[in-house]
Amino acid sequence: MAQRDLTSALGLLLSDRALRELRAHDPQAAARKLNLRAADLAAFAALDPAGLEEQAAALLQKRFYEVAQLLPQTCARLGEKAYARFLAYAEHAWPTGHLRHWLDVVGFGDHLRKARAPELCRAEYNRVAFVTADRRLLIALVRENSALPSLQILYRRKGEPRQMGIKLGP
Amino acid sequence: MRRIKIGIGYRHPLAAWLATNPPEVSCLEITAEHFFDGGDAKLSQLAARYPLYVHGLGLSLGTPGPLDPGILKQFARVAELAQAQCVSEHIAFSRTADVDLGHLNPVRPDRETLRLFSDHVRELKAACGGRPVILENITTHLALKGDLSETEFLNQLCETAGCGLLLDVTNLWINSRNHRFDPRAWLREIQPEKIVQLHAVGYSAPHEADANARYQDYHGDALQPDLLEFIGEVLAYAPVQAVILERDANFEDTGAIQTELRKLERLCGAT
Numbered sequence: 001m002a003q004r005d006l007t008s009a010l011g012l013l014l015s016d017r018a019l020r021e022l023r024a025h026d027p028q029a030a031a032r033k034l035n036l037r038a039a040d041l042a043a044f045a046a047l048d049p050a051g052l053e054e055q056a057a058a059l060l061q062k063r064f065y066e067v068a069q070l071l072p073q074t075c076a077r078l079g080e081k082a083y084a085r086f087l088a089y090a091e092h093a094w095p096t097g098h099l100r101h102w103l104d105v106v107g108f109g110d111h112l113r114k115a116r117a118p119e120l121c122r123a124e125y126n127r128v129a130f131v132t133a134d135r136r137l138l139i140a141l142v143r144e145n146s147a148l149p150s151l152q153i154l155y156r157r158k159g160e161p162r163q164m165g166i167k168l169g170p
Numbered sequence: 171m172r173r174i175k176i177g178i179g180y181r182h183p184l185a186a187w188l189a190t191n192p193p194e195v196s197c198l199e200i201t202a203e204h205f206f207d208g209g210d211a212k213l214s215q216l217a218a219r220y221p222l223y224v225h226g227l228g229l230s231l232g233t234p235g236p237l238d239p240g241i242l243k244q245f246a247r248v249a250e251l252a253q254a255q256c257v258s259e260h261i262a263f264s265r266t267a268d269v270d271l272g273h274l275n276p277v278r279p280d281r282e283t284l285r286l287f288s289d290h291v292r293e294l295k296a297a298c299g300g301r302p303v304i305l306e307n308i309t310t311h312l313a314l315k316g317d318l319s320e321t322e323f324l325n326q327l328c329e330t331a332g333c334g335l336l337l338d339v340t341n342l343w344i345n346s347r348n349h350r351f352d353p354r355a356w357l358r359e360i361q362p363e364k365i366v367q368l369h370a371v372g373y374s375a376p377h378e379a380d381a382n383a384r385y386q387d388y389h390g391d392a393l394q395p396d397l398l399e400f401i402g403e404v405l406a407y408a409p410v411q412a413v414i415l416e417r418d419a420n421f422e423d424t425g426a427i428q429t430e431l432r433k434l435e436r437l438c439g440a441t
Binding site: 005 | 203206207208209211227228232233234241244263265266267268269270271272273275276277278310311312313314315316384386388419
């Protein structure tokens with residue numbers, strides 16, 4: 001395995017709480033686990049633990065901020081639990097690519113779906129899932145709270161995602 | 171009197187407002203990644219109406235090794251379609267071979283990083299048809315020490331890489347608050363001719379009751395008076411060519427955005 005430089009080591013530290021804890025208690029063991037190159041050992045040992053924790057927390061907070069913009073109703077329904085629920089998903093999932101913020105929303109939505117969380121707003125989730133999928137049309141039956149069900153129709157026009165809804169009822 | 175362009179970061183919710191040709195906007199900055207999956211017609215329309223600057227979020231110039239060829243190709247395509255006046259990225263890394271962190275993280279200010287950025291700026295400039303490259307300072311909670319101070323690093327980076335500095339005044343302000351240094355002393359250590367463009371948006375201040383809370387860059391707040399005063403000082407210090415208001419949220423009140431732009435316009439007119 002190729003040796004890691006400081007930047008690569010930082011990437012793993014910032015995304016892995018257990019690794020940060022190991023570094024805080026035993027920097028040499030953490031450096032060995034990362035296979036850190038010798039030239040970076042001193043800089044690695046000198047990293048400010050509080051700064052590392054704050055930077056790691058800021059990364060997760062920024063991800064949550066973006067997710068909350070795209071799942072506003074879901075996050076409102078989750079209320080004070082929203083960030084903790086997001087962390088339970090986000091600390092173990094790091095989407096990649098320029099659509100990563102959208103993929104984060106889908107990943108969090110999937111996490112809530114698996115947990116059968118009633119707070120997940122399916123219309124919001126469907127909209128984001130449609131944007132990230134290579135599909136031209138998606139028709140879904142959505143029912144929010146006690147309201148009558150409606151048909152959510154997602155489609156693309158000149159490549160841009162659009163949506164319309166049709167309320168169903170008596 | 172020099173003429174400084176005033177603009178805003180283009181975001182899709184601003185499209186209808188921009189279609190009304192607000193007189194306060196004389197240029198736009200577009201985010202390259204927002205046009206990776208389409209929107210070519212929109213981009214061409216914008217390019218016909220405004221001088222455009224193309225700003226990147228995902229090239230991760232601070233990652234060792236060559237730039238990701240796929241992302242670089244898409245970035246260059248957007249720059250070409252936009253007929254970009256210049257292209258910009260961050261002095262940061264957001265990705266490594268192991269993980270995509272999704273947001274910007276600091277790099278160590280040392281000679282090895284200087285070489286890496288010089289290589290990457292040359293690669294970016296070549297891919298973008300020789301367009302000027304400017305690099306932006308970031309906010310960070312983790313201060314990394316190297317064999318250069320941050321300001322020495324930035325001056326030398328501009329010199330060796332042949333690029334300019336996109337000074338994010340808000341990021342500088344936030345770092346100065348969180349890491350307790352004097353932003354004015356920091357500014358005086360930067361060679362003024364390196365500062366080509368400014369980014370500005372209100373900072374997100376911590377709650378007064380929380381002594382440990384930090385200033386943040388959520389890009390949704392209005393410019394505060396102390397920050398505006400500092401922007402005025404930067405404009406008086408450096409031959410800035412353009413100032414970009416960098417909002418990522420709170421687009422509903424376009425009247426408030428226009429007021430912000432007018433404040434920047436007044437500051438630019440005063441220099």
